[in-house]
Amino acid sequence: xxxxxxxxxxxxxxxxxxxxxxxxxxxxxxxxxxxxxxxxxxxxxxxxxxxxxxxxxxxxxxxxxxxxxxxxxxxxxxxxxxxxxxxxxxxxxxxxxxxxxxxxxxxxxxxxxxxxxxxxxxxxxxxxxx
Amino acid sequence: xxxxxxxxxxxxxxxxxxxxxxxxxxxxxxxxxxxxxxxxxxxxxxxxxxxxxxxxxxxxxxxxxxxxxxxxxxxxxxxxxxxxxxxxxxxxxxxxxxxxxxxxxxxxxxxxxxxxxxxxxxxxxxxxxxxxxxxxxxxxxxxxxxxxxxxxxxxxxxxxxxxxxxxxxxxxxxxxxxxxxxxxxxxxxxxxxxxxxxxxxxxxxxxxxxxxxxxxxxxxxxxxxxxxxxxxxxxxxxxxxxxxxxxxxxxxxxxxxxxxxxxxxxxxxxxxxxxxxxxxxxxxx
Numbered sequence: 001x002x003x004x005x006x007x008x009x010x011x012x013x014x015x016x017x018x019x020x021x022x023x024x025x026x027x028x029x030x031x032x033x034x035x036x037x038x039x040x041x042x043x044x045x046x047x048x049x050x051x052x053x054x055x056x057x058x059x060x061x062x063x064x065x066x067x068x069x070x071x072x073x074x075x076x077x078x079x080x081x082x083x084x085x086x087x088x089x090x091x092x093x094x095x096x097x098x099x100x101x102x103x104x105x106x107x108x109x110x111x112x113x114x115x116x117x118x119x120x121x122x123x124x125x126x127x128x129x130x
Numbered sequence: 131x132x133x134x135x136x137x138x139x140x141x142x143x144x145x146x147x148x149x150x151x152x153x154x155x156x157x158x159x160x161x162x163x164x165x166x167x168x169x170x171x172x173x174x175x176x177x178x179x180x181x182x183x184x185x186x187x188x189x190x191x192x193x194x195x196x197x198x199x200x201x202x203x204x205x206x207x208x209x210x211x212x213x214x215x216x217x218x219x220x221x222x223x224x225x226x227x228x229x230x231x232x233x234x235x236x237x238x239x240x241x242x243x244x245x246x247x248x249x250x251x252x253x254x255x256x257x258x259x260x261x262x263x264x265x266x267x268x269x270x271x272x273x274x275x276x277x278x279x280x281x282x283x284x285x286x287x288x289x290x291x292x293x294x295x296x297x298x299x300x301x302x303x304x305x306x307x308x309x310x311x312x313x314x315x316x317x318x319x320x321x322x323x324x325x326x327x328x329x330x331x332x333x334x335x336x337x338x339x340x341x342x343x344x345x346x347x348x349x350x351x352x353x354x355x356x357x358x359x360x361x362x363x364x365x366x367x368x369x370x371x372x373x374x375x376x377x378x379x380x381x382x383x384x385x386x387x388x389x390x391x392x393x394x395x396x397x398x399x400x401x402x403x404x405x406x407x408x409x410x411x412x413x414x415x
């Protein structure tokens with residue numbers, strides 16, 4: 001079985017927190033932990049396609065959700081992934097009261113800074129697992 | 131300008147083409163009246179998007195051949211008005227997509243090209259109903275049998291059925307009419323009965339009648355949709371169909387309801403031209 005931890009963001013479109021989830025995951029899997037983690041496309045997972053199901057079934061997964069709907073966590077579980085950590089962008093955002101992070105299409109400097117923080121948290125979890 | 135669409139991108143994450151689909155969707159929804167549909171959220175909470183998807187024409191943007199967005203549209207029984215597949219567009223424009231997920235010069239250039247193409251197509255649609263501004267740019271291929279000359283446009287946007295009717299499709303609209311084969315066979319056309327504006331027409335349903343001294347025929351619509359405009363000039367001057375059945379002699383305009391489905395039963399220039407030639411030869415022994 002593929003031992004890389006699967007890190008799946010909600011891929012939200014239309015809200016800044018969805019964009020932050022996506023960007024934090026990309027930073028993690030491409031910059032911080034490229035050897036130990038990879039991402040899987042949630043939009044593909046929800047199609048129920050056999051190929052993508054096989055990719056996450058029984059694998060350790062970290063989900064990163066932008067809002068309380070928890071699309072990533074719910075759908076990864078449905079597809080058979082083992083969600084070892086459910087991360088919520090809002091948990092980190094709450095630590096930055098009063099800040100604005102950009103728009104649903106573009107993060108500002110504060111947004112970039114917070115996604116680095118979230119990415120560090122994800123990386124820490126990956127290193128604990130592997 | 132692409133406006134008032136519901137835009138459903140695959141919103142892909144793990145391929146460059148998917149990231150482009152997302153960026154393209156976002157750009158389409160910036161500053162104009164389009165609404166984006168999140169493919170992931172749509173699956174878990176469809177009520178949020180059902181209203182948008184039901185009321186507006188749907189533009190689907192797939193990143194790759196997995197076609198996640200198209201599959202979702204099919205699953206929700208949505209009718210697709212326009213469709214873009216990023217990998218196909220890249221190939222058509224000789225742009226090589228990288229494996230990296232960050233968009234650089236090539237990828238951004240492709241987004242701009244697709245945006246321009248989509249907007250240009252829409253601009254043609256808005257010109258449809260203003261006859262003075264219609265630019266067809268039809269490229270005709272001709273076939274002669276005795277003294278009769280048959281012209282057929284070979285443009286890829288023109289589709290045909292075997293009932294000798296054509297549909298010129300731009301965006302989510304089509305202008306329809308009959309081919310030279312019909313007008314040559316009918317000879318002098320004397321009457322035109324248009325369809326009702328607002329009528330819902332099935333594919334291969336009747337969309338008006340034309341009559342000559344020789345015969346009366348139903349016009350068989352190549353596409354399904356709602357009649358949004360008719361060529362009123364033809365009521366007074368049906369002979370325009372004889373003069374030029376593809377331009378001045380157009381019959382009606384339809385807002386398409388299921389073009390992706392209709393397309394499966396339509397034929398392009400190459401096949402129609404062969405069918406028409408055979409019909410002409412059979413008629414003339």
